[in-house]
Amino acid sequence: MIEHELLFLGLLMEGPKHGYEIKRQIEEELFPFLGLKIKSIYYPLKKMEKLGLISKDSGREGNFPEKFVYSITPKGKKIFDHLLTESFLSIERPYFNIDLSLYFLPYVDKKIAQRRLRARVIFLKRIQRDLDSIEKNLKSPSGHLKIILEHDLDLVNAEIRSITKLINTL
Helix, strand or coil: CHHHHHHHHHHHHCCCEEHHHHHHHHHHHHHHHHCCCCCCCHHHHHHHHHCCCEEEEEECCCCCCCEEEEEECHHHHHHHHHHHHHHHHCCCCCCCCHHHHHHCHHHCCHHHHHHHHHHHHHHHHHHHHHHHHHHHHCCCCCHHHHHHHHHHHHHHHHHHHHHHHHHHHC
């Protein structure tokens, strides 16, 4: 839940937003980078409202249904700052799904292992192209999204180099 709280509070640091705006921003802007799956935005928002991290105001325009606008509270800003600091300083060893396969590599025929590793490199290069495409298609390349893209590309490139080196040593 900490990631979700950081996400919602961070989005509200930009200013008050309707629930729909929050959902759209997560789906269109952030999902390609974060991969966080959020089934409903309203449950976490309600929970954060009960904790006093955000406030909810309602408004109505004409005959349209009532809309709720969410804002971050001073307490929410303190918690956001704490969560952000925690996130910057949280370092965990990355675990990759391939690690277990590499552990059992001695039990795989070398030619089969090379073929499967080449297939992985092809898949990684596809991810690399997708990230490049996202970067080129950003409507307004804001600094923070560019930083995330560059970081992700660095990680993908590092894995491509590592797997290619492994293929060559087999």
